Amino acid sequence: MEKIYIKDLNNYFNKEISISGFVDKIRDLQYVQFLIIRDSSAKIQVTIEKEEKNKELNEIVSSLTKESTVKVTGLVLEAPKVKLRGMEVIPSKIEVTSVSEDELPIDILDYNNKSNQDLRLDNRFLDLRTERNYLIFKAQTIAENAMRKYWIDHNFIEIHSPKILGTASESGAEVFKLEYFGKTVYLAQSPQFYKQMAMSAGFNNVFEIGPVFRAENSHTAYHATEFTSVDCEMSWIESHHDVMDLEEAVMVNVMKDLKESIGEEFTKTFKNEIKVPEVAFPRIPFSEAKKIIQENYKYIGEKEFDFDRREEELICLYARKKLNSDFVFVIDYPFEARPFYHMLDERGLTKSFDLLYKGIEITTGAQREHRIDVLKKQAELKEIPLESLDFYFNFFKYGVPPHGGYGFGLNRFLMKVFNIDNIRDVTFLYRGPNRVNP
Incomplete structure (x- = not known):
């Protein structure tokens, strides 16, 4: 039997169907009982009159606890007086598929309580049970799909590059070390070198969405020790402007895809709107x-x-007010601030850029x-030390096209789409210096 989602129940008026979900609310009154059932798509009211023919149903509801799971079989009816979607289900059968303990370790709806954050992260499986959090990860899915x-x-x-490396990637700083069959190996900070290997292999254009690891003992709202990086690399470019294009x-x-897919839900839940860029992203030289x-x-x-x-906040404020853009490229950084593999121009500046969005850097890119x-x-x-990069230099010995690319921080982007001030809230399971569980 095809699964019926609660959001689609308006297609089943006056039909008997089965739905499954969590018990969101219970109201057990003198003459009637109400259950609010939710799945990942929506909520619905289930109405049970207290009468002899419903005795078994009434007893089930009376013993239910919030957050238990149930399968409800019943008739879907239009009900204009019902505030929740103007419909209800009149059940003929309620099956309790799992029972929740009566007292939850967190108040699921108290997500704005910052003092409670560690407890919520300890119980992330409960913390994620809100419409708000579901929408964040729905947006993540849509964004990744749009890029792909x-x-x-x-x-x-x-491509899917290796995350276990024999040599520390890039600068070699801030890498995690692992014991690996009697020798030391490292977790990848980025797929950068392997994207460039794909260019030397003649793949022309590649992308990767995957985990990266940074051994930064940082406790800021914008950092994590494991996060999702979105990377791409392209061959036969003329300059870093091709990468920005x-x-x-x-x-x-x-x-566009976010607005089209979840714009209404976003506005309803977050009291804001998703803005599609109306102008070209400004490109402002670093100096x-x-x-x-x-x-x-x-x-200063x-x-x-x-x-x-x-400075990131202020240049974004300027771009928003003066240039009508939430996005702004800052380009042509000094070599002192960039990795050795960024190409230099005739002035000795790197052919590089950062993309900033609503006050924070979400991308670093360059011509290599x-x-x-x-x-x-x-x-x-x-x-x-050049010998530490022998494997990397090997990629360039036998011809490689002019190329460039970028790495994009998906979690930081989601933070700013939803105006959330902590990366922990837009990460499925956050990893930081003091958190490796659950």
Whole structure:
């Protein structure tokens, strides 16, 4: 039998059907009982009159606890007086499929209580049982699907790079070490080197959505030790602007799909709206962005060669107010702030960019240096031992196209779509310095 979701019950008026879900609310009155049943799609009221023919049903409801699961078989009726969707189910059978303990360890609906966050994370399986949280992960699914669809339609292929590495990736800093059959190996910080290997393999355009690991002892609202990274790399580019063109098109596609798929639910639940970009994303050189912040907001950042968090907020505020964009690219960063493999222009600046969205960096990207002699010189400038990168340099010995790409922080993006101030709330199961359970 095909599963019937509660959201679709308006297709079954005056028909007997079966639905399954959690017991959301129970009202046991003198002459009538009401159950609110929910599944991942919606809620419905089940109405049971207290009378002799319903005695067995009445006894089942009287003994029920909230958050138990039930299967209800009954008649779907239009009921304009019922506030919840103007319909109800009159049951002929209620089967209790599992029983919840009477007292829950958390108040599921008290999700704004920040002092309770650790307890909620300890009981994340309960914490996730709200419409609000379900919508976050529904949005994550839609966003990933929109990106995948765009890339596949534009001749990208998906790869799955290894997460266990024999050599520490990129700078070698902030990596997790593992014991591996008598030797030390590392968890991948990013798929960067392997995306570039795919370019040397002639794959042209690739993407990956997968976990990455950062051994940062950071307790901020924006950091996690394991998170989902969205990466892509493309060959035969002229500059980093080609990569930005791609990401802008991808993100407009994502915002359109989000608005079309969950726009109404989003507005109802979060009292806000999903805004599809109306203008091209501004592209502001790093040095110019620094001046804009100093001149307009009288703020001098903590870092000479990079942005601090306050600067990210301020340049986004400027882009929103002056340029009508929630998205802004900051481009052409100094080499001091970037990895050795970013290509340099004639000024000695990197052909790189960050994409900022509503006050936070969600993407870092660049044109990569594909000439092995230049690549080695830049590694030396960063004081990286060349022998530690032998496997990487090997990718560039036998011809490799000019290429570039970016890494996108899916969780940070979701934070800003939903205006949520902590990455823990948009991560299915958060991992941080003090949390590896459940």
